[in-house]
Amino acid sequence: MKKITVLLLSSALILGACSNEKEVAEETPEANDAAASSENKEGEKNSEGGVNVDKGLFNVEVTLPAELFEGGDTETVVANAKQQGIDEATLNEDGSVTYKMSKSKHEELMAELAKSVEEAKTDIVESGDFPSIKEVKTNKDYDKFTISVDREAFENSMDGFATMSIGMVGSYYQAFNGIDAADMKVELELEDAATGEVFNTIVYPEALEEVEE
Structure with a gap:
């Protein structure tokens, strides 16, 4: 963490x-x-x-x-x-x-951002701070993530805070990649590791606006 x-x-x-x-x-x-x-x-x-x-x-x-x-x-x-x-x-x-x-x-900053995203993905899974999260996958543009979790454990824990970390670093990457604010969208799919079902989708930066409200 x-x-x-x-x-x-x-x-x-x-x-x-x-x-x-x-x-x-x-x-x-x-x-x-x-x-x-x-x-x-x-x-x-x-x-x-x-x-x-x-x-x-x-x-x-x-x-x-x-x-x-x-x-x-x-x-x-x-x-x-x-x-x-x-x-x-x-x-x-x-x-x-x-x-x-x-x-x-x-170009150097973009490479550093990509590295930060990869490090965040690895640390979330391997640190032990978010035990319900089993895997984090992403596309090459870092605007779509699939987070595989133990659904019951996830929903009964504070592990959801990890999604904010992913959403933020993904948004940073989009920002410096020249994506217009109106078009920016980082999608996080929460997937049940046992069934493969996507049971929730979080979109950044919209999620931040909802928190402020």
Whole structure:
């Protein structure tokens, strides 16, 4: 349980349940240096009619809405994001936060998020904190999970808290993958391990809104 909490808190410093992502073509000092060091190679490729675009020439911007940070310290969130290697983290007038990073950093974050999801899945099953949960399966996009449980034990325990961990890390992955807030959907199916019956379906981030109500 402790490990899962750490995963969520570390992710929450820079991630959220919804985002608006766009790529901006922008030259940087690093990109200029890279271009200078590979001038001859680029010339050869261009002379052949092909164009080789270095991913470092593009920045990725992700804006997380103000609702995500309600009750939190946004200044700390911004500071921690910069410590994580984000080029810019700006607190906007409406309370939203915009992150700007290199394309390579964005790809790195996506890989880290995928790793966090896999670690959460493993820890939920193997930690012993949620004994009724037998297996957690997911698709490659991390927007659909099947959680196989001992139904009776699950329904008579607090193991349902584990679904929040899965729903949150799945939502973080969707957010940074550029899924629009209106289209974001992380579906968790609760499956009876004995019968294979899906007896409940939880959808994030809708589930968070229901909790607030």
